[in-house]
Amino acid sequence: GENVEQHPSTLSVQEGDSAVIKCTYSDSASNYFPWYKQELGKGPQLIIDIRSNVGEKKDQRIAVTLNKTAKHFSLHITETQPEDSAVYFCAVPVIGGSQGNLIFGKGTKLSVKP
């Protein structure tokens, strides 16, 4: 079945620096790659996603890049701010069977120091 690995598990940056989180997946049929942000005391929330027909997608200070050949995708946050501090999860869809379900990475705790 599908497997997703997320790195690093923790990331500390200075305010204004960039942060990059990477996920690798195993099933080459995967075609949808979302990133979720979980703030303290809340449930995860979708912040950006990409589909397999594009290589990069941007939304203000966040971007996701996809390398289908290498089977990895990354979240990029530029000009980090303290409110970016949270746990970030990547996910990939289950292929076949229970389509529509997601398999989540183990999360990256991002700390942005003022």
Added chain:
Amino acid sequence: DADVTQTPRNRITKTGKRIMLECSQTKGHDRMYWYRQDPGLGLQLIYYSFDVKDINKGEISDGYSVSRQAQAKFSLSLESAIPNQTALYFCATSVGGEQFFGPGTRLTVL
């Protein structure tokens, strides 16, 4: 008002007790999920339901059961709680691939 609500938000119970966690949604989505979150382990799927008559086990269903009372309601039960079920539990709905999570229930089993 929140689209996905969970009750209770916090619960402390003792080993062997029966516990029910409730989830309600106003999004009108057919698909609903229960996840468990432990530090460093991400989100693990317990059960999911694609509609009122369709309930399926996830990767860690042992020790848990669910009930889909209506399209809007999906409950998770621990028949006999044990300490290693201490965790943060999330309910979610989905449509078009995106999942919408509730605020979570923090459960402690002593």
